[in-house]
Amino acid sequence: xxxxxxxxxxxxxxxxxxxxxxxxxxxxxxxxxxxxxxxxxxxxxxxxxxxxxxxxxxxxxxxxxxxxxxxxxxxxxxxxxxxxxxxxxxxxxxxxxxxxxxxxxxxxxxxxxxxxxxxxxxxxxxxxxxxxxxxxxxxxxxxxxxxxxxxxxxxxxxxxxxxxxxxxxxxxxxxxxxxxxxxxxxxxxxxxxxxxxxxxxxxxxxxxxxxxxxxxxxxxxxxxxxxxxxxxxxxxxxxxxx
Numbered sequence: 001x002x003x004x005x006x007x008x009x010x011x012x013x014x015x016x017x018x019x020x021x022x023x024x025x026x027x028x029x030x031x032x033x034x035x036x037x038x039x040x041x042x043x044x045x046x047x048x049x050x051x052x053x054x055x056x057x058x059x060x061x062x063x064x065x066x067x068x069x070x071x072x073x074x075x076x077x078x079x080x081x082x083x084x085x086x087x088x089x090x091x092x093x094x095x096x097x098x099x100x101x102x103x104x105x106x107x108x109x110x111x112x113x114x115x116x117x118x119x120x121x122x123x124x125x126x127x128x129x130x131x132x133x134x135x136x137x138x139x140x141x142x143x144x145x146x147x148x149x150x151x152x153x154x155x156x157x158x159x160x161x162x163x164x165x166x167x168x169x170x171x172x173x174x175x176x177x178x179x180x181x182x183x184x185x186x187x188x189x190x191x192x193x194x195x196x197x198x199x200x201x202x203x204x205x206x207x208x209x210x211x212x213x214x215x216x217x218x219x220x221x222x223x224x225x226x227x228x229x230x231x232x233x234x235x236x237x238x239x240x241x242x
Contacts, residue, residue, distance in 0.1 A: 033059040036239035041073065041081060042219055044186065046226050047157065047194050048108050049233075050081050065090040079120060083107045088129075095135070102129040108156075124152040140168045149190070159190025176208040188224075196224025204239075211241045 035057045041050025050073075058071040069086040084106045092099040104127040112119045131145040147161035163186040171179035182202040188195050199220050206213035215237055221230040 027064050030062040031060070032242065033057070034239045034241045036215075036237050038235050038237040040233065040235040041075065042217065042233050042235045043082070044161065045157075045188060045190065045194060046196075046224075046230050047190075047192075048082065050075060052076070054081060065093055079111065080107075080109045080122075082109070086129075097135070098133040100129075100131050100133075102131070103127070104129070122153075123156040125156060126150045126152055139170050140166075142166055157191045157194060159188065159194065162187045162189075178206050178208060180204045180206075180213075193225050193227055196226060196230070197222040198224070198230075206241075213239045213241060215239060 035055070038054045038056060041052060041054035043049040053076045054073055055076065056071065056073045059069065061068045067086075067088045067090075069084075069088060071082070071084040071086075073081040073083075075081055084104055086102050086104045088100050088102040090098055090100045104125075106125045106127065108123050108125065110121050110123070112121065127150065128148045129145065131143060133141055133143045135141045143163070143165040145161075145163040145165070147163075149157075149159055149161060151158050163184060165185075166183045167180075168182075169178075169180040171181070173179060180203070182204075184200040184202075185198075186200070187197050199222060200218065202215060202217040204213045204215040217235045219230075219233045221232075224230055
């Protein structure tokens with residue numbers, strides 16, 4: 001599996017370089033991202049949640065149909081939590097509809113007590129994605145997403161992730177206040193006690209022309225075999241956008 005992943009990455013890198021040579025004078029690379037401080041590190045898969053304050057940094061590099069979307073997350077003690085390395089390719093890239101595929105080589109870190117010491121264990125995951133995004137307007141979209149998540153180390157888990165997302169941005173309140181809303185309904189089908197159906201809304205607010213936003217996120221389990229039952233989790237924070 002790791003050899004196949006290396007070959008795939010090499011192939012995609014070669015395609016990116018080739019595309020850049022052909023269109024380097026026509027298309028510039030678009031760079032954006034954000035850094036956020038979170039009160040509660042919530043992960044989509046309950047087994048991966050940090051459960052305490054976290055720092056998350058995400059970057060988005062786009063060149064034609066390709067994008068590289070890395071994310072790094074740390075606890076406030078500066079111990080690593082999650083590292084993602086997504087590479088996406090847009091199979092269809094229309095003004096109203098996008099169909100993309102992607103591959104991610106990620107690492108999840110967990111900490112264990114060993115007497116007077118703490119052991120930091122890293123588990124590697126290889127994930128494949130297919131996603132469709134329909135843009136109803138410049139401010140609203142509807143997405144369907146599927147992940148095949150494959151643990152690469154002993155003790156890691158393998159399974160499927162299904163996600164339905166509605167996104168609405170730039171609600172204007174007055175002249176300067178902007179609101180954005182995001183609602184996800186996702187289903188987990190993983191090995192062990194990590195299955196369930198969840199709903200997760202998120203609301204963000206910002207002031208026009210300022211690169212900061214405040215956000216509130218909640219996750220509610222509708223049905224799950226996770227013990228203890230996940231119930232209601234929430235997270236709030238501030239993000240710097242660039």
